[in-house]
Amino acid sequence: MTLIAGVDIGNSTTEVVIADTTTVPPEPCAWDRVPTRGAKGSPEAARRAARLVQRLARRSGFTPELVAMTPQQPVLTGVHALPRVQRAPGRLVILDDHPTTPAGNGVACGRPVAQGAEPPRGIAVILVASDPLSYRETADTIKRWRTSGIDVRGALLVGDEARLVHARVGSDLVIVDRVNADLALRCELIALEVNDFVVGALADPLYLLAHLELLQNEIPDATIVAAAVRESRCAVVGRLPVAVDNDLHQAGSLTFTDGSVVNLREARDGLATRPAGSTAHLVFANGTQQDVFDAWVVDIQSLGSPAALRRAAITPELAVSTLATTGDATVADLAFREVNPLPIMIVGNEARAAAVGARTTPGCAKDTVVIDLGGGTIDIITDGSVTGAGSGDLLSACIGALAGISLGAAEWVKQGPAFRIETPSIASSETLSQDFLPTRVPGSLVGWLAVNGPAGPLPFSRALTLGDWRLLRLAAKRAVIEDNVRRISGGLQFDSRTAVAVGGPVGDREILACLSSALPALAIGRGNIAGILGHRFAVAYGLVLLANQETQRT
Incomplete structure (x- = not known):
């Protein structure tokens, strides 16, 4: 056998190395990578890999006689929005879903009344509009009620049209959108607040106690709710006739192999104290379920100070990465052959291939520990190996959530220090030095944080300071990489x-610093596979x- 192609279909990228095996060690002749299409282990991913092998062979002139692959064990990574509190304490419920377009400024309390109902007279009311598309009708209803003498203090809307309604009814009305209207109409009393900075009244448990007419034994419930809304610009709190179902604000659950079940919001502590592979089943708040071999969870709001998170407009979210229970080679094998008829050899597993390939780095010994950071998993290999969920894709998800940008942009933004564009020609770095930009940028980008992207400066935030962003970015890397490697x-x-x-x-x-902090007993360096391939292609060349x-x- 002369030429062999190693094909590594990862969660993020697919990498191929074609090597001449007549030399010792085999000499890489051609290599390339492309983004993985579809989920790892899917027919689409295998077909994309087969086309990459064909294109690389055609371009380089090196046509392999054999393709080496491993079973595909997919990883799913995503960001899941959470309610403000884990459960609704007692009779209190938080009704808003982190709206970004509230209107008005002030506090309002009253009895909720549906838009189509007959409003009572002599008491303060809060209009509740259930139709997300009828902002004109909602505005007309408010004006009609007020003209007839109804004391309308505020309005709750299902859609995101609060400012459209507010513009039509006047500036003295407090309006919050993206509210659970059905639950609001079940309440006896509702308090809502919109503030230019952060809420004050609804963050005060004594205010809630008085204006929602709570009992003295409900002070602990009011304290929990007040703390939950404290860093928000707006909030809506309702009082139900009776205590609500504890599952009302459930974030999802994670079941471990020992049978214990924890709320997904609290799963981080349980995962950190158990070995990788201790999970069995996961249920998200939306009801989606999956059997999992391992998982890693990052609470986005735990990554920074309240002030920085407020400037970034961060809502409560969990970034979750899950590793499937088993790997399969059959689907990838068949789909690959549909495009490329080359013979395929299924070899070992990714961890073993990564170890063999990584140890071809100059300076490595046969017993050098290998840390393989992929898109979806982290493999740590000594004599044996341990694989855990959560790596590059999870970090991208956290960075995207923190900066409010797409995953594609997050791939660039996460890679290192940022700079602030001070003028069209000058930028400030995180070390407070100032440098000329390679090319002038539009004046509209002045004040933005940016990184060097594929086509020049890539702006990503105008709300955060350089100091804020450095702290948030490094905290995300510690939570995703450092803490996970330690586990x-x-x-x-x-x-x-x-x-x-x-x-x-x-x-x-910044990754080597995270790894060194997690494993202080080891001297950790960056790989250079076969002395020429760099830090990528360890699995492909190992195959x-x-x-x-x-x-x-044979």
């Missing part, structure tokens, strides 16, 4: 004093080496 490596014994880090996220200039060993045995 995954918990049961491992290291005979070596050195480690090599490989995989796409290792290109991040070539493993397949070559197998063919020589």
